[in-house]
Amino acid sequence: MLKLLVMRVVAIIPLLFLVSVVAFGLNQVNPVDPAELLLGSQEATQEQIDAARQQLGLNEPVVQRYLDWLGGAVRGDLGNDVYTQEPITSAIRNRAPITLAMMAGALTVSLTVGLFCGILSALRAGRATDRALTVGASIGLALPSFWIGLILISLLAVNNRLLPAIWPPGQDLSLSLWLKSLIIPSLALGAAASASFTRQIRSAMIGVLQQDYIRTALAKGLPMRKVIFKHALKNAAVPIVTVIGFQVSTLLGGTVFLEIIYNIPGLGNWGVGAVLKNNSPVVIAFIMIAATLVVLVNLFLDVIYGWLNPKVRT
Amino acid sequence: MATPLIAAESSSLTDQELGAVGGMSGRKRFTRRFLRNKVAMAGASFVLLLVVVATFAPLIAPYDPNVTTGGLRSAFQRPSGEHWFGTDGTGLDQFSRVVYGTRLALVAGLEAVAVSLVIGLPIGLAVGYFGGWADRLTMRVVEAVVAVPTTMMAMAIIAATGPGIQKAMFAVGLVYAMAIIRLARAEVLGARAELYVDGARAAGASDNRIMWRHILPNVAPALIVQSTLLLAASVLIEAGLSLLGLGAGSGQVSWGVMLRSASQVIDRDWFQPWPAGIALFLTVLALNAVGDGLRDAFAREARGGRLGVGQVARPVVVEPERTALAPRPGALVAVRDLTVTFPRPSGGEVAVVQHVSFDIMPGEILALVGESGSGKSITALALLGLVPDPGRVTASSITLAGRDLVGLPFKEMRKIRGRDIGVVFQEPSASLNPAYTIGDQVSEPLRTHLGMSRKAARARTVELLELVGIPQAARRLDDYPHQYSGGMAQRVMIAMALACEPKLLIADEPTTALDVTVQGQVLDLLLGLRDEFGMSILLITHDLGVVADVADRGAVMYAGQIIETGPLADVFRSPRHPYTEGLMVAVPRNERRVGTLPTIPGVVPPPWEWPESCHFAPRCRYAAELCRAGPVPLVLDDLGRGHRCVRADELTLRGVDEREAAVAELAEPIEVTG
Numbered sequence: 001m002l003k004l005l006v007m008r009v010v011a012i013i014p015l016l017f018l019v020s021v022v023a024f025g026l027n028q029v030n031p032v033d034p035a036e037l038l039l040g041s042q043e044a045t046q047e048q049i050d051a052a053r054q055q056l057g058l059n060e061p062v063v064q065r066y067l068d069w070l071g072g073a074v075r076g077d078l079g080n081d082v083y084t085q086e087p088i089t090s091a092i093r094n095r096a097p098i099t100l101a102m103m104a105g106a107l108t109v110s111l112t113v114g115l116f117c118g119i120l121s122a123l124r125a126g127r128a129t130d131r132a133l134t135v136g137a138s139i140g141l142a143l144p145s146f147w148i149g150l151i152l153i154s155l156l157a158v159n160n161r162l163l164p165a166i167w168p169p170g171q172d173l174s175l176s177l178w179l180k181s182l183i184i185p186s187l188a189l190g191a192a193a194s195a196s197f198t199r200q201i202r203s204a205m206i207g208v209l210q211q212d213y214i215r216t217a218l219a220k221g222l223p224m225r226k227v228i229f230k231h232a233l234k235n236a237a238v239p240i241v242t243v244i245g246f247q248v249s250t251l252l253g254g255t256v257f258l259e260i261i262y263n264i265p266g267l268g269n270w271g272v273g274a275v276l277k278n279n280s281p282v283v284i285a286f287i288m289i290a291a292t293l294v295v296l297v298n299l300f301l302d303v304i305y306g307w308l309n310p311k312v313r314t
Numbered sequence: 315m316a317t318p319l320i321a322a323e324s325s326s327l328t329d330q331e332l333g334a335v336g337g338m339s340g341r342k343r344f345t346r347r348f349l350r351n352k353v354a355m356a357g358a359s360f361v362l363l364l365v366v367v368a369t370f371a372p373l374i375a376p377y378d379p380n381v382t383t384g385g386l387r388s389a390f391q392r393p394s395g396e397h398w399f400g401t402d403g404t405g406l407d408q409f410s411r412v413v414y415g416t417r418l419a420l421v422a423g424l425e426a427v428a429v430s431l432v433i434g435l436p437i438g439l440a441v442g443y444f445g446g447w448a449d450r451l452t453m454r455v456v457e458a459v460v461a462v463p464t465t466m467m468a469m470a471i472i473a474a475t476g477p478g479i480q481k482a483m484f485a486v487g488l489v490y491a492m493a494i495i496r497l498a499r500a501e502v503l504g505a506r507a508e509l510y511v512d513g514a515r516a517a518g519a520s521d522n523r524i525m526w527r528h529i530l531p532n533v534a535p536a537l538i539v540q541s542t543l544l545l546a547a548s549v550l551i552e553a554g555l556s557l558l559g560l561g562a563g564s565g566q567v568s569w570g571v572m573l574r575s576a577s578q579v580i581d582r583d584w585f586q587p588w589p590a591g592i593a594l595f596l597t598v599l600a601l602n603a604v605g606d607g608l609r610d611a612f613a614r615e616a617r618g619g620r621l622g623v624g625q626v627a628r629p630v631v632v633e634p635e636r637t638a639l640a641p642r643p644g645a646l647v648a649v650r651d652l653t654v655t656f657p658r659p660s661g662g663e664v665a666v667v668q669h670v671s672f673d674i675m676p677g678e679i680l681a682l683v684g685e686s687g688s689g690k691s692i693t694a695l696a697l698l699g700l701v702p703d704p705g706r707v708t709a710s711s712i713t714l715a716g717r718d719l720v721g722l723p724f725k726e727m728r729k730i731r732g733r734d735i736g737v738v739f740q741e742p743s744a745s746l747n748p749a750y751t752i753g754d755q756v757s758e759p760l761r762t763h764l765g766m767s768r769k770a771a772r773a774r775t776v777e778l779l780e781l782v783g784i785p786q787a788a789r790r791l792d793d794y795p796h797q798y799s800g801g802m803a804q805r806v807m808i809a810m811a812l813a814c815e816p817k818l819l820i821a822d823e824p825t826t827a828l829d830v831t832v833q834g835q836v837l838d839l840l841l842g843l844r845d846e847f848g849m850s851i852l853l854i855t856h857d858l859g860v861v862a863d864v865a866d867r868g869a870v871m872y873a874g875q876i877i878e879t880g881p882l883a884d885v886f887r888s889p890r891h892p893y894t895e896g897l898m899v900a901v902p903r904n905e906r907r908v909g910t911l912p913t914i915p916g917v918v919p920p921p922w923e924w925p926e927s928c929h930f931a932p933r934c935r936y937a938a939e940l941c942r943a944g945p946v947p948l949v950l951d952d953l954g955r956g957h958r959c960v961r962a963d964e965l966t967l968r969g970v971d972e973r974e975a976a977v978a979e980l981a982e983p984i985e986v987t988g
Contacts, residue, residue: 018458029474138606142599144550146557147591150577154584212744218700219739220759220810221732224724234749253463257554261577271466272558275473283473291461308749310794 004312008302012295016288020073023287024066027280033058056082073288079281088285091270096289098182099266102258103251105186106193110247113190114197119228121198122205133198140195146257149188153261156184167264185258192254193247200243204236211235238308241301248297252290347611354607360600368416375410379567382406390583399589402572403579408589414567415590419549419597422483422561422568426548427541429487430494435537437491438498439525443506453499456492464489465554472560479562482555483548490544497540501533535612539605546601553594569594641713642954645673646850647697647818652709654692654701663706664921667692668874671948674818679844679851681861681882683897684871687918690854693871694820697852698735699727715817733763736811740823742803746795752779752806753791759813778809782839801832808839815847822854837864858897862886862975867954870894873918873929876948880955886972890957893930895967898975928960936965 035052053059057068072079078088121133153166167181208214209232217231256268263269267289274282306312348354367374382388382405391401399408441449459467464486471485505528514528555561556570557577564571569590576586641648654667667689674680684690696707699722712719714734719727731737739745747755756778757771766774772791779787782805795803804824811819821840825833841864844851853865861868861882868886869879870893878891889895896914916933925931931941940960950956959965 014454015458015461018454019461022455022458023470026470026474030476032476138599138602142546142595142602144553144591144594144598146554147573147587147594150573150580150587150591153577153580154587212739212741213747215695215700216737216739216745216807216810217747217758218728219698219731219737220762221728221730222758222762223728226758226762231747231750235747249461249463253465256465256469257557260558271469272560275469275560276477278473280473283470287462287466287470290463290466291458294461294463310749311796 004306005303008299012299015295016291019291020070020284020288021066023284024069027284028062030278030280032278069284078285078288081282082279083277088281091282092267092285092289095265095267095270098178098264099252099255099259099268100293101179102182102186102189102255102264102266103248105182106190106251106254107244107248109186109190110193110197110251111244113194114201117194117198118201119205119233121202122209123228125202125206130202133202137195137198137202140192141199143192143195144257145189145192145254146261148191149185149258149261152184152188167262181262181264185262185264189251189254189258193251196247196250197240197243201236201240204239204243205232207239208232208236234308238305241305241308245298245301249294252293344611348607351607351610353603354610357600357603357607360596361604364416364420364597364600367413368420371414371417375407375413377407377410379406379411379414380565390579390586392585400585402575402586403583404575408572411567411572412569412589412593415569415572415593416597418479418562418566418568419552419594422479422552423545423548425480425483426487426490426551427545429484430490430544431537431541433488434491434494435498438495439502439529439533441495442499442502443521443525443529449499452495456495459489459492465551468551468555469560472555477560477563479552479556479566479568482561483552486548486551486555490548493540493544494537497536498533501536502529505529505532535608539609539612542601542605542608546598546605549594549601550598553590642673642675644675645713646676646678646715647672647674647852648711648713649673649697650709650711652693652696652707652712654689654696654705654707656705658922666705666874666921667696669948670871670874670876672869672876672879673954674850674852676817676850677844677848678867679853679865681853681855681865681868682871682876683855683858683861683868685856685918687873687920688871689874690871691822694737694822694852694854697820698731698737699724700731729763732759732816733814734817736814736816736819738804738807738811738819738821738824741827742807743795743798743800743827745807746798746803748795751792751794752798755795756806756810756813759810763814774813775809778813779806781812781843782806782809783835784809800828801836804828804832804836805839808836808843812843812847816849818850818852819844820852820854823856824853825860826855826857833860840864858975862972870897873924874921875929875958876956877930877958878956879948879950880953883972884955885969886975887969889967889969890955890962890965891930891959892934892936892965892967895969898970899968928958936961 033049033053035049035056035058057065060068069079076089078092080087081091117133117137121130124130168177173181213235214227214232217227222231255266256272258264259266259268260272267286270282271286273279274286382401388401388405389403391397391405393400397407397409399412402408402411437452441452462470467489468482468485471488472482475481475485502525514524519528552561552568553570553573556568557574559574562568562571564574572590573587573594576590579586641650650671652667652670653665655663655665657663670689670693672680672682682690682693692701692705695701696709697712697719699707699719701707709720714730719730722730746752753772753775757766757768757775760766760771760774761768776788776791779790784790784802784805790798795806798806804827808824819840824840825836828836837860840851840853843849853861855861865882867880868882869876870885870891871877872893878885878889878894885894886898889898893914914933919932925942927944928934928937928941928946931937934941938961943960946958946960948956948958949962
């Protein structure tokens with residue numbers, strides 16, 4: 001198990017390296033000159049542009065610039081925002097907690113709903129409850145989270161002091177207000193994931209319930225709850241863990257929309273702004289941080305996977 | 315964002331699911347299945363409607379989608395006869411905008427899918443087919459791209475290309491191409507393992523030809539399904555990106571742009587996001603339905619299983635047969651008129667076990683013998699109340715030590731399972747839960763039924779494992795099932811079944827999955843334990859050698875009925891039923907028989923073809939007019955010797971010496987069927 005874990009950790013490094021190459025490479029394709037952007041395109045003279053290019057290090061060859069960036073990144077320096085000159089790492093430190101909290105909330109909601117509905121659906125396979133839940137899941141999968149987000153604002157934005165639907169203005173929010181403000185976005189984000197989890201957990205459970213060892217568990221005279229929650233669920237959890245890996249990535253992508261709609265100062269909002277304004281260092285950092293998050297979550301899931309599946313462990 | 319890549323990845327097909335696709339008959343079957351799927355057809359109809367709406371948008375839309383009808387005074391109107399979906403914040407007709415938005419949604423979606431296929435398919439096929447360093451490098455890059463959420467990767471590409479709907483959808487297509495590469499590569503690797511590729515190569519086909527003519531058709535089903543689901547995801551992501559301002563511009567008519575406008579005035583009018591949202595929702599729903607329908611149509615029939623065990627009921631109608639048999643005095647188990655029916659998909663039901671009656675005395679081993687499909691295993695499950703859900707079990711009585719089990723609810727029945735009746739199943743490795751240790755699983759009945767503490771149960775488990783001959787039992791307690799060999803795993807199953815010292819042990823093909831040498835050991839173990847605990851055993855097997863070796867009495871099952879029963883020596887030496895004769899005659903030749911019995915032509919027919927009259931008559935060489943006249947009851951004498959043959963008294967049938975059969979078993983198992 002330990003050996004497996006070490007191998008996984010080691011495998012992360014080349015993966016993230018490749019992500020950085022992809023992100024940096026994409027940035028090179030951009031026809032817009034960052035120096036001109038910085039100066040505001042119309043008025044700048046050629047000398048100013050040249051000076052700006054020099055300052056931004058744009059006159060170096062691509063490989064040199066990449067290596068410089070990589071050297072900084074390894075030491076925790078991702079460069080500065082082109083416009084504000086704010087260090088990117090500090091922006092991440094401010095914004096990441098919001099996005100992560102929203103994701104965690106959405107994951108908790110969707111996994112809870114998915115487990116409940118998925119197990120129920122599997123146990124009632126083919127009956128009315130199952131059919132209703134299956135239809136519900138199909139509907140949920142077709143509902144975009146950003147639309148649910150808009151609907152929730154329109155329902156809750158007016159006359160609602162309990163839960164703010166739009167991110168409250170001001171810099172220093174109290175922790176309770178901060179958390180409260182994330183409830184509605186988390187629900188909107190988690191809705192589609194709930195539907196997806198329900199489907200996947202249903203099919204995982206149905207597959208497991210057909211196994212011989214479930215018959216053995218019943219033949220031993222175990223009560224139904226033990227058969228379901230001990231013998232079936234731990235085995236069904238193996239494919240479910242894989243699905244969680246996919247969902248975390250989807251949820252992270254979904255935060256972008258919700259952050260824009262609810263005006264939440266998280267990573268997604270920052271990334272969209274950077275893309276619209278050609279703020280390349282921020283775009284690269286945005287991609288890197290997203291990939292790192294996904295990779296770390298999957299590493300954690302690998303550990304759980306090993307715990308669930310003794311064959312992997314030994 | 316809903317689930318673009320995820321929906322795609324999780325619903326991609328495995329080789330197994332795809333099964334027998336390809337070829338004309340497969341295509342026909344596929345079409346028929348798809349057309350019968352109402353949900354998918356509804357989805358397909360809606361998609362068709364969208365195409366029509368998109369094509370004839372100018373004819374359908376009552377207004378120009380970009381020109382306000384009456385300036386700002388006409389803004390924020392509610393739906394009316396004039397404006398079916400109302401107007402937006404600048405007075406534009408929402409219905410017309412939804413109609414025109416269909417165009418952009420479909421074109422954008424198709425663009426992304428087309429890009430993903432054009433880029434992903436050749437790369438995926440090539441790297442899968444040729445392998446090598448190009449394959450490794452490509453897959454690492456794919457992994458890197460996929461590590462970033464779809465939306466965010468698309469954003470990074472848009473940052474490079476600049477915003478605009480075409481560039482945005484190109485970006486999305488580029489990300490989705492990774493999914494296509496993975497899918498195509500996996501399918502090619504699967505196809506390469508199949509023989510037909512080798513065959514084509516042996517026939518001298520070029521790599522290119524093999525790839526496009528032989529492999530692609532096999533990859534096609536999965537690709538079609540995947541493309542449909544990606545189309546749905548692309549339509550969603552188009553709206554999302556346009557909402558962010560990275561896709562369609564505000565001058566274009568897109569559902570995403572409509573949602574963007576709606577979001578800017580959401581505090582003034584709650585109705586704004588509804589028209590575009592519903593259009594988007596229905597489109598994605600319809601495309602997903604088509605995708606799921608295609609997948610189901612390509613896949614083999616999936617067997618839906620659920621965890622439900624019906625309780626045993628008494629028959630509603632009193633059948634004439636049941637009253638005939640009184641239990642033998644002192645019997646531990648007495649089963650009367652056990653019948654199991656399953657509903658047929660085409661309607662009606664079919665009885666797979668019919669009027670099964672038998673007794674087992676304390677300490678007796680009764681062998682239930684029959685070919686697969688004869689209903690012997692279902693009989694065992696019925697005794698335990700474990701017939702899977704759509705099955706219905708009736709019996710006029712099932713008594714265990716004087717207690718009638720018929721009609722007991724799950725809660726009562728479960729206290730009998732594992733405590734009074736222990737079970738050993740056929741496949742020991744599959745019957746043990748891979749996720750828990752052996753010690754945990756064997757101690758479960760002790761803790762559940764006897765209320766032992768964790769520690770006491772653990773100590774007792776060690777004793778039990780030693781009893782069934784597991785070396786170093788204490789040390790192997792915390793091992794998992796995959797660390798046990800088949801023979802050892804079966805010993806564990808036996809230990810588990812014996813944990814509460816049951817009165818009856820049901821052993822369903824306990825040795826079938828094991829090596830010949832291990833078979834003998836396990837049988838000896840069962841015999842020894844019977845002597846030690848004095849329990850009765852219901853031994854279910856198709857192996858006559860095993861029966862001859864250990865059983866006291868035999869009951870032969872054919873097509874859901876017990877057709878002959880009696881003391882073992884009688885059944886072997888002087889069978890009364892032609893089917894038994896057929897089995898016996900095959901025995902002493904000491905040859906391995908696979909498939910059909912040499913002495914009986916044909917195979918056991920499926921349950922829905924069983925006649926009302928003698929079930930064996932169609933294959934019986936002694937069959938006469940009388941045999942096809944009506945149902946044949948089980949005729950039983952006082953010694954428990956019985957048969958279901960109307961001509962029993964006029965026939966002289968050949969048998970074998972059971973000792974001879976037992977000897978034959980040691981050399982090689984005698985298969986009743988394959």
